[in-house]
Amino acid sequence: xxxxxxxxxxxxxxxxxxxxxxxxxxxxxxxxxxxxxxxxxxxxxxxxxxxxxxxxxxxxxxxxxxxxxxxxxxxxxxxxxxxxxxxxxxxxxxxxxxxxxxxxxxxxxxxxxx
Amino acid sequence: xxxxxxxxxxxxxxxxxxxxxxxxxxxxxxxxxxxxxxxxxxxxxxxxxxxxxxxxxxxxxxxxxxxxxxxxxxxxxxxxxxxxxxxxxxxxxxxxxxxxxxxxxxxxxxxxxxxxxxxxxxxxxxxxxxxxxx
Numbered sequence: 001x002x003x004x005x006x007x008x009x010x011x012x013x014x015x016x017x018x019x020x021x022x023x024x025x026x027x028x029x030x031x032x033x034x035x036x037x038x039x040x041x042x043x044x045x046x047x048x049x050x051x052x053x054x055x056x057x058x059x060x061x062x063x064x065x066x067x068x069x070x071x072x073x074x075x076x077x078x079x080x081x082x083x084x085x086x087x088x089x090x091x092x093x094x095x096x097x098x099x100x101x102x103x104x105x106x107x108x109x110x111x112x113x114x
Numbered sequence: 115x116x117x118x119x120x121x122x123x124x125x126x127x128x129x130x131x132x133x134x135x136x137x138x139x140x141x142x143x144x145x146x147x148x149x150x151x152x153x154x155x156x157x158x159x160x161x162x163x164x165x166x167x168x169x170x171x172x173x174x175x176x177x178x179x180x181x182x183x184x185x186x187x188x189x190x191x192x193x194x195x196x197x198x199x200x201x202x203x204x205x206x207x208x209x210x211x212x213x214x215x216x217x218x219x220x221x222x223x224x225x226x227x228x229x230x231x232x233x234x235x236x237x238x239x240x241x242x243x244x245x246x247x248x
Contacts, residue, residue, distance in 0.1 A: 021161075023125035023129065054158060055161070055213070066211075082147075090222055090223075091207060091219075092207040095208055
């Protein structure tokens with residue numbers, strides 16, 4: 001899995017590409033942990049190029065969500081592919097996570113909440 | 115149709131197996147959505163073998179894919195510590211804590227999940243998906 005981190009203004013954008021599973025999730029967990037450990041206020045994860053995710057991937061995002069919530073940060077997941085959206089639906093996680101259609105919509109949400 | 119995969123229980127093997135399984139499921143007539151779901155169910159079963167049966171240590175695991183006109187069956191075998199996923203209670207959803215969803219995914223996706231108590235050398239899990247319910 002490719003993990004690229006950049007900034008759009010004050011938003012930490014995490015671009016993912018590939019399959020997120022039991023093998024690749026520890027690396028993502030560590031990279032996202034770098035952001036939560038410095039209490040990054042705005043985290044946007046772009047899942048547009050993630051065509052597979054298992055429960056390890058879900059667990060990674062649940063953990064990040066809980067951490068950001070503790071310090072009043074905000075996590076938005078954007079660009080869910082049909083396969084990934086299906087997993088979120090099975091786990092009924094759409095009510096927990098803030099999900100945006102794409103990066104643009106997520107950035108707008110962050111800007112509008114300033 | 116039957117295919118047998120003899121694998122080392124490590125996370126690196128999962129991706130390649132998923133690729134093979136997608137092809138087999140496509141040939142078996144499953145649509146893309148069902149294929150991805152069945153792939154996920156097998157992936158979760160193997161992740162449990164790596165995490166729980168072998169606790170991250172190495173060991174063999176075997177996957178048997180069998181396709182019939184009315185169903186597809188997947189069997190996962192290992193030689194690790196006993197771990198019966200059918201005894202894991204259903205999680206309360208939505209789950210706000212990390213983990214605990216793998217077995218739930220298998221139960222939700224597959225029509226049957228049967229743990230073979232008679233397989234004393236390790237664990238043997240049968241998973242069945244009926245084509246009439248796809």
